[in-house]
Amino acid sequence: MILVKNFVVFIPALVGFTLGIVIDYLFVSKFIKNAYKLRLIWPASIVIFYSFCMFGFFMGVPVFNFLLGIPIGFYSARREVLLEIGQDQAKNELTKASLFGSILMFITCLISASIALNDPYTASGIKGMLSLPFTINQTWLTILVIIGGIILTIGEYFLITITSKITKKRVF
Structure with a gap:
């Protein structure tokens, strides 16, 4: 008051x-x-929706979409524990969740790469944004996009797996 x-x-x-x-x-x-009893298409749809939102909000930079691996891993762990899924099936479910997140990240990186590599001003934008003393040519931009996409895609798999394992240990 x-x-x-x-x-x-x-x-x-x-x-x-x-x-x-x-x-x-x-x-x-x-x-x-x-x-946690819902068919997996519903939480997957929610993650895809948030992926689109994050992609647009951060103007096509896929680095922030990487963070969606944390709720995917958390949901996977909680679902396993609350539904009392057996150990073998839980491992299979975690692998599916990690693959889903990685495939989504790969698609996001492909879309981002196609935008970045087709825009003639991407290299100069990066140079100005990071205050680089050198010019980035198309070859270096392509290498950066490929290496970054590979790191994000593989990293997403491990982020989901690690988040799920930490959640099971610490929360339950």
Whole structure:
């Protein structure tokens, strides 16, 4: 109330906050408990949606899409534990999740590479952004894109696997 000069604003804000908590308790908590029982197409669709959003938000730079491996690994671990999946099947599920994330990262890198390599101003943009004292030619840009894409794709596989294993050890 100290920060609000008009008390009329405080009451609707408090009502909205309270309704949000009640709705969360009644509906969202039940959904979250059952979210791990969903067919895998739904969480995969959510990850693909967020991948598009991150790709657009960061203007085609796929480095930030790499971070989507963390929720994929977390979801995979929680699903395994909550559904009491056996060890052999859990290993298979984790491999599928890691491959899914890696394939999504590979596709993201391909799209990003096609944009970067077809834009005549990419090299000068990188030079200006990083204040490089030298000029980047098309060959170096191509090498950078290929090596970066390989590192991100392979790294995504390991990020998902490591996140899942850490989640199982620390959380459960």
